Amino acid sequence: MPDIVEIHNLRKAYSDGFEALKGVSLNIKKGEILALLGPNGAGKTTLISTVCGITTSTSGSVKVGGHDTLTDYRAARAMIGLVPQEINLEPFEKVISTVRFSRGLFGKPKDDAALEKILRQLSLWDKKDSQIRALSGGMKRRVLIAKALAHEPRVLFLDEPTAGVDVELRRDMWEIVAGLKADGVTIILTTHYIEEAEAIADRIGVIAHGELLLVEDKDKLMARMGKKQLVVQLTKPVDALPDILVSDAVTLSADRTKLIYTYDTRAERTGITKLLSDVATAGLVLSDLETSQSSLEEIFVGLVKEDAA
Amino acid sequence: MNWIAVTSIYKFEMARFFRTMTQSFVSPVLSTSLYFVVFGAAIGSRIQEVEGISYGAFIVPGLIMLSVITQSISNASFGIYFPKFIGTVFELLSAPISFIEIVLGYVGAAATKALFIGVIILITAFFFVDITIVHPFWMVLFLVLTCVSFALFGFILGIWAGNFEQLQLVPLLIITPLVFLGGSFYSISMLPPVWQVISHFNPVVYLISGFRWSFFGAADVPIVTSLFAIAGFTALCLAVIWWIFRTGWRIRQ
Ligand SMILES: Nc1ncnc2c1ncn2[C@@H]1O[C@H](COP(=O)(O)OP(=O)(O)OP(=O)(O)O)[C@@H](O)[C@H]1O
Numbered sequence: 001m002p003d004i005v006e007i008h009n010l011r012k013a014y015s016d017g018f019e020a021l022k023g024v025s026l027n028i029k030k031g032e033i034l035a036l037l038g039p040n041g042a043g044k045t046t047l048i049s050t051v052c053g054i055t056t057s058t059s060g061s062v063k064v065g066g067h068d069t070l071t072d073y074r075a076a077r078a079m080i081g082l083v084p085q086e087i088n089l090e091p092f093e094k095v096i097s098t099v100r101f102s103r104g105l106f107g108k109p110k111d112d113a114a115l116e117k118i119l120r121q122l123s124l125w126d127k128k129d130s131q132i133r134a135l136s137g138g139m140k141r142r143v144l145i146a147k148a149l150a151h152e153p154r155v156l157f158l159d160e161p162t163a164g165v166d167v168e169l170r171r172d173m174w175e176i177v178a179g180l181k182a183d184g185v186t187i188i189l190t191t192h193y194i195e196e197a198e199a200i201a202d203r204i205g206v207i208a209h210g211e212l213l214l215v216e217d218k219d220k221l222m223a224r225m226g227k228k229q230l231v232v233q234l235t236k237p238v239d240a241l242p243d244i245l246v247s248d249a250v251t252l253s254a255d256r257t258k259l260i261y262t263y264d265t266r267a268e269r270t271g272i273t274k275l276l277s278d279v280a281t282a283g284l285v286l287s288d289l290e291t292s293q294s295s296l297e298e299i300f301v302g303l304v305k306e307d308a309a
Numbered sequence: 310m311n312w313i314a315v316t317s318i319y320k321f322e323m324a325r326f327f328r329t330m331t332q333s334f335v336s337p338v339l340s341t342s343l344y345f346v347v348f349g350a351a352i353g354s355r356i357q358e359v360e361g362i363s364y365g366a367f368i369v370p371g372l373i374m375l376s377v378i379t380q381s382i383s384n385a386s387f388g389i390y391f392p393k394f395i396g397t398v399f400e401l402l403s404a405p406i407s408f409i410e411i412v413l414g415y416v417g418a419a420a421t422k423a424l425f426i427g428v429i430i431l432i433t434a435f436f437f438v439d440i441t442i443v444h445p446f447w448m449v450l451f452l453v454l455t456c457v458s459f460a461l462f463g464f465i466l467g468i469w470a471g472n473f474e475q476l477q478l479v480p481l482l483i484i485t486p487l488v489f490l491g492g493s494f495y496s497i498s499m500l501p502p503v504w505q506v507i508s509h510f511n512p513v514v515y516l517i518s519g520f521r522w523s524f525f526g527a528a529d530v531p532i533v534t535s536l537f538a539i540a541g542f543t544a545l546c547l548a549v550i551w552w553i554f555r556t557g558w559r560i561r562q
Pocket residue numbers: 014015016018020038039040041042043044045046047085562
């Protein structure tokens with residue numbers, strides 16, 4: 001089955017000459033949740049805006065459901081729902097009329113039952129006749145989601161849906177996203193919160209300075225992340241690793257004064273006790289012990305720094 | 310063509326209009342009545358007749374044109390500028406619609422609103438003066454064409470405007486003087502010869518003259534010229550809209 005979103009070598013230079021996307025290629029699988037992480041100004045919003053038709057690309061191509069977003073934009077855009085980063089709503093409109101407008105704009109015939117279902121799902125049904133200016137910030141964000149869902153899109157872009165949202169609403173949002181995924185909607189969301197990506201994404205992409213630095217299954221990334229290292233500092237250098245210590249998990253540092261043992265924190269047994277007794281058996285004397293863990297945060301910060309250098 | 314989208318935009322805009330019903334209707338009725346009191350009664354009692362028509366009746370077509378032109382421009386320019394200003398334009402840009410559908414929705418709504426107001430002023434006028442419309446078909450045609458063409462113009466203005474000052478400046482500095490000097494309250498033939506010549510460069514003169522002809526059968530300029538003027542203006546606006554559509558000017562970054 002072809003991927004539902006195919007972004008190929010997408011470039012975007014703004015009119016002031018600034019290149020916000022420098023050749024991004026990314027395929028998004030049907031039904032997955034992809035989280036895009038990246039610092040401010042990385043190009044996340046630009047990427048989403050270009051896919052959705054709000055900005056034009058300089059070069060490259062985007063296909064949604066096999067439809068090119070330029071040549072076959074009607075079919076492509078009909079599949080897409082977008083929740084923008086900024087809360088852009090008409091303050092004097094009623095919730096229900098603005099949601100109904102969104103559905104009509106996408107060419108879908110009036111269907112109040114469908115809208116009721118969406119509004120109930122987002123706990124907005126009570127507020128359907130309220131003016132938008134009378135809603136709280138969190139409710140306004142949900143109205144934006146309701147508008148994006150009004151035409152029953154197959155692909156949903158959420159640009160920082162949980163920015164400035166309290167813990168409870170964030171949990172609600174995650175549940176909504178999970179519910180949409182269960183309905184078969186493909187979801188792409190951007191976020192600055194690593195734990196958010198960990199909590200809901202199937203895959204994680206990292207973008208910085210207009211380049212996609214990494215896209216990987218969350219589980220693989222977590223497995224990499226779950227690894228911990230134990231560094232055993234020896235009192236004096238050894239010529240080689242003693243036979244008893246030779247294994248895949250143990251390496252000797254370049255200056256031959258440190259043993260580096262990699263283990264999985266989530267494993268039933270870490271093997272540390274055995275390692276230490278083996279060290280003693282080999283007649284080595286240790287002067288210090290140190291552990292370190294690579295987190296997604298570290299991977300992320302490392303990647304972004306590396307890219308800036 | 311995505312007709313559901315066109316009607317959605319149209320209905321949404323019309324709903325805004327009916328929500329502010331009092332504002333939309335009371336103000337034109339009130340200002341027209343004032344014009345009748347001031348121009349019709351006060352000045353009319355001295356002028357009495359222009360080209361064989363009572364002065365009070367003579368100013369009716371001009372008054373309607375004045376309101377209709379101003380309303381078409383402000384409705385259409387505001388209609389498209391507002392989403393740009395508050396950011397909801399993202400939705401128009403990401404929807405499976407082309408620029409043509411956006412234009413149809415917004416311009417259609419703006420023209421309808423202006424038409425409403427024109428009709429209301431006409432009805433109000435019946436309370437003040439005796440009028441018979443000699444060429445009703447042409448009257449409606451002129452009215453509708455004026456609504457549509459100036460709504461197109463207003464739409465272009467709304468796309469072009471970068472801020473509220475610009476949005477108000479063009480109607481204030483260009484349109485209002487042209488309309489006031491376009492013969493709303495007098496016949497061009499009443500002007501000194503130099504000003505008669507200058508007036509012929511004012512496109513609004515042709516509109517008002519043609520519209521007045523449809524009421525009374527008398528005109529300042531030949532009716533064919535009036536028709537060409539309005540058709541030319543509409544064509545020009547359509548050409549600019551087409552160009553905006555091709556280039557995405559001031560719409561997409
Ligand atoms: N209209 C514009 N004109 C010129 N440059 C722009 C424009 N919009 C965005 N940029 C620039 O493009 C770069 C990427 O911006 P973008 O909004 O895509 O970042 P982002 O990853 O969404 O950031 P954030 O996390 O802050 O939302 C930034 O350097 C920004 O200054």
